[in-house]
Amino acid sequence: MSVVRLALVGCGANAAALAQAAADSRECELAAAVDADPRAARGAARAWGGEPHAGTLRSLLDADPEGFSAVIVNTPIAAHAETASLAIAAGKHALVEAPLALAAERAAELDQQARAADVRLMAAHPLRFMPANVHVRQALDGGELGRPGMLRSHRWMPRRAAADGQRRDHGPQAPLAVREGVHDLDQACWLMGEAPAQIHAAGGAELLHVHLGFDSGAMAVCGVSTGLPPGEGYSSLTVIGSLGAAYADDHHNVQLVYRGGRPQALVADQRALSLRAQLDEFANAIQQQRDPSPSGADALAALRAAEAAQASLASGRTAHATANGYVLV
Amino acid sequence: MSSSETSRTTYRVLALSAAKHDYVALAFKDHPRFEVVGVADEPDAAGWVHERNRRLASDLGTAYEPDIDAAIARRAPNVAVVSPEAARHARLSVRAAQAGLHVVQDKPMAPNVADCDAIVAAVERAGVQFLLWNRNTHPAIEDARRIVQAGEIGEPRAVHVDFFFCKDAGVLLDSDEDEDVPDSWLGEGELRVEGIYPLAYIRHVLNLDATRVFARTASHFFQRHAARGVEDLASLTFDLAGGAVGSLCIGRIGRPSHPNLGEIRLHLLGSSGSLVVAEPRPEIAVYTRGLAPDDFRNRRTDTEHDRRQVDLLAEALDSGGDTLLTARQGRHIAAIVEAALASARSGRAEAVPRPS
Numbered sequence: 017m018s019v020v021r022l023a024l025v026g027c028g029a030n031a032a033a034l035a036q037a038a039a040d041s042r043e044c045e046l047a048a049a050v051d052a053d054p055r056a057a058r059g060a061a062r063a064w065g066g067e068p069h070a071g072t073l074r075s076l077l078d079a080d081p082e083g084f085s086a087v088i089v090n091t092p093i094a095a096h097a098e099t100a101s102l103a104i105a106a107g108k109h110a111l112v113e114a115p116l117a118l119a120a121e122r123a124a125e126l127d128q129q130a131r132a133a134d135v136r137l138m139a140a141h142p143l144r145f146m147p148a149n150v151h152v153r154q155a156l157d158g159g160e161l162g163r164p165g166m167l168r169s170h171r172w173m174p175r176r177a178a179a180d181g182q183r184r185d186h187g188p189q190a191p192l193a194v195r196e197g198v199h200d201l202d203q204a205c206w207l208m209g210e211a212p213a214q215i216h217a218a219g220g221a222e223l224l225h226v227h228l229g230f231d232s233g234a235m236a237v238c239g240v241s242t243g244l245p246p247g248e249g250y251s252s253l254t255v256i257g258s259l260g261a262a263y264a265d266d267h268h269n270v271q272l273v274y275r276g277g278r279p280q281a282l283v284a285d286q287r288a289l290s291l292r293a294q295l296d297e298f299a300n301a302i303q304q305q306r307d308p309s310p311s312g313a314d315a316l317a318a319l320r321a322a323e324a325a326q327a328s329l330a331s332g333r334t335a336h337a338t339a340n341g342y343v344l345v
Numbered sequence: 346m347s348s349s350e351t352s353r354t355t356y357r358v359l360a361l362s363a364a365k366h367d368y369v370a371l372a373f374k375d376h377p378r379f380e381v382v383g384v385a386d387e388p389d390a391a392g393w394v395h396e397r398n399r400r401l402a403s404d405l406g407t408a409y410e411p412d413i414d415a416a417i418a419r420r421a422p423n424v425a426v427v428s429p430e431a432a433r434h435a436r437l438s439v440r441a442a443q444a445g446l447h448v449v450q451d452k453p454m455a456p457n458v459a460d461c462d463a464i465v466a467a468v469e470r471a472g473v474q475f476l477l478w479n480r481n482t483h484p485a486i487e488d489a490r491r492i493v494q495a496g497e498i499g500e501p502r503a504v505h506v507d508f509f510f511c512k513d514a515g516v517l518l519d520s521d522e523d524e525d526v527p528d529s530w531l532g533e534g535e536l537r538v539e540g541i542y543p544l545a546y547i548r549h550v551l552n553l554d555a556t557r558v559f560a561r562t563a564s565h566f567f568q569r570h571a572a573r574g575v576e577d578l579a580s581l582t583f584d585l586a587g588g589a590v591g592s593l594c595i596g597r598i599g600r601p602s603h604p605n606l607g608e609i610r611l612h613l614l615g616s617s618g619s620l621v622v623a624e625p626r627p628e629i630a631v632y633t634r635g636l637a638p639d640d641f642r643n644r645r646t647d648t649e650h651d652r653r654q655v656d657l658l659a660e661a662l663d664s665g666g667d668t669l670l671t672a673r674q675g676r677h678i679a680a681i682v683e684a685a686l687a688s689a690r691s692g693r694a695e696a697v698p699r700p701s
Contacts, residue, residue, distance in 0.1 A: 165596070166565075168594050216559040216694060220588065227582040227592070234565075235563065237505070239503065239612070239614075241503070244618075245618060254509075258517065333693065
């Protein structure tokens with residue numbers, strides 16, 4: 017199998033981690049680092065290989081259309097769909113930071129476009145690739161936990177990271193449910209094996225709480241916060257099945273550091289591993305000509321759920337699934 | 346009464362039924378401020394109930410009398426400890442309050458909010474104290490309360506409680522066996538019965554009321570829950586006063602699902618910090634060849650939490666101040682549960698019924 021040559025489009029926040037994942041992967045290599053800011057493009061290329069390209073995906077396609085076969089879309093959220101669409105139109109596979117688009121309708125168009133062009137479209141949902149979460153999924157797939165009944169997740173991020181995310185958002189702002197909650201909703205759908213039939217959300221500017229009900233009778237409660245003080249975040253995942261349970265969280269896994277005062281908790285950072293595994297999945301899907309996980313359809317389902325959560329949050333009502341999407345009850 | 350006289354007051358305790366549990370009454374045994382003077386119950390209680398009552402009386406070193414009025418007249422108690430089947434909670438607690446006894450009552454407060462309202466009215470009319478038995482004196486919960494009330498995490502924005510207790514209840518739904526549900530199984534849902542504990546944590550730590558609830562429930566694990574149409578797994582989201590968000594995930598998740606009593610934790614988010622609390626801690630881990638599969642691997646080191654609850658009751662009785670979980674607070678918890686069960690049926694958020 018040939019190595020997948022990637023163009024990283026958007027060298028702002030998260031670019032270093034993505035470029036490092038490309039450098040660490042045996043399936044991929046970074047061919048180009050693209051950003052309107054020449055310093056950002058040079059910085060990414062210098063650190064992780066590839067050629068810097070000061071410009072846009074369109075100008076890279078004009079300059080070197082055969083130099084890469086796939087694109088990582090790491091632009092501000094408002095430009096995800098447009099950039100991904102351009103890549104697909106040029107016959108390039110696309111790994112797009114989630115959400116695929118600001119609106120599910122546009123994400124659906126993107127998914128259709130990719131299928132028509134027979135290129136792989138994958139949304140970046142790195143929670144699927146966190147080593148702990150992979151083990152939980154394996155326990156479910158192996159039947160060890162029985163029928164899944166309850167999923168409980170918390171993901172808390174510090175304010176500074178959230179502010180960085182906002183700064184990347186030139187143009188329309190995505191609400192928290194779409195910007196961050198989409199990851200937790202994808203995780204819930206992925207682990208529970210179905211899309212939610214009921215969605216009830218609560219929260220505020222820095223807090224999203226989403227309560228899901230599934231047709232199987234299972235339920236999930238997902239909490240996202242972007243309001244921690246500057247520093248490290250926290251993550252917790254519990255899955256309760258009819259025969260057993262799995263607990264994957266920072267509370268169980270902390271190491272302690274004593275430097276005076278209250279001890280500090282130290283959590284092993286496995287994000288780099290998850291990004292590399294995500295990139296490997298993208299490359300393998302390209303090489304094997306199959307749908308990646310998550311596929312465009314998966315990403316669309318998560319985005320629809322996120323939109324329903326936002327509608328529930330705004331209205332105080334509960335979103336129920338219908339044949340044509342979600343309606344508020 | 347002077348403070349020195351108060352410190353010498355001994356309250357006389359009459360246990361009214363041990364149909365459900367004996368541990369509430371046993372918490373008063375050998376306490377310097379309380380004397381258990383008897384066990385009593387209604388004469389027409391079931392045979393197995395009389396048997397449990399006799400056993401409790403023996404454990405307490407006191408007498409059993411299957412006649413409540415006679416026991417009250419003969420033994421002159423100040424406090425009734427009420428732990429019959431839930432369906433009789435209101436009847437016995439109201440009866441005790443009307444006799445002028447302070448009431449300590451087992452969970453749940455009552456099977457419905459109307460019964461809770463009757464208890465509240467009786468207690469307030471009689472001017473007696475009411476304590477709904479709870480777990481708020483566990484060290485981790487007390488620590489969480491201190492941290493939150495000291496403002497260390499700022500203004501509370503969200504509280505999430507997991508209350509997964511890993512006990513079994515008969516035959517699994519996933520089993521090939523069929524179970525004949527025993528008559529002594531009271532057929533109550535786990536949210537209704539056990540929900541009082543985590544909901545009381547929220548009340549104790551944050552001192553906030555819930556106004557609206559969205560919930561899902563399921564009979565996910567056990568045949569007996571499914572046969573009776575009650576939940577062994579539930580999740581609640583509630584709007585709290587002041588705009589905070591609360592949630593509870595609760596379930597009788599089965600013995601193999603955790604090495605210890607269960608996954609019981611609080612996640613608290615504030616405007617300037619957060620807190621993750623494991624309710625069972627402090628605990629020690631013991632692993633030996635002699636352990637059976639059902640033995641817990643961890644053992645809590647605090648054995649005084651029930652004693653502290655009784656200490657606090659004595660303080661409340663002395664001072665006339667609030668108990669750790671009053672009748673009105675217990676009623677509010679029952680109202681949250683009732684709204685949650687209604688929400689699980691309707692598929693939409695339901696308002697928590699306010700006192701009439």
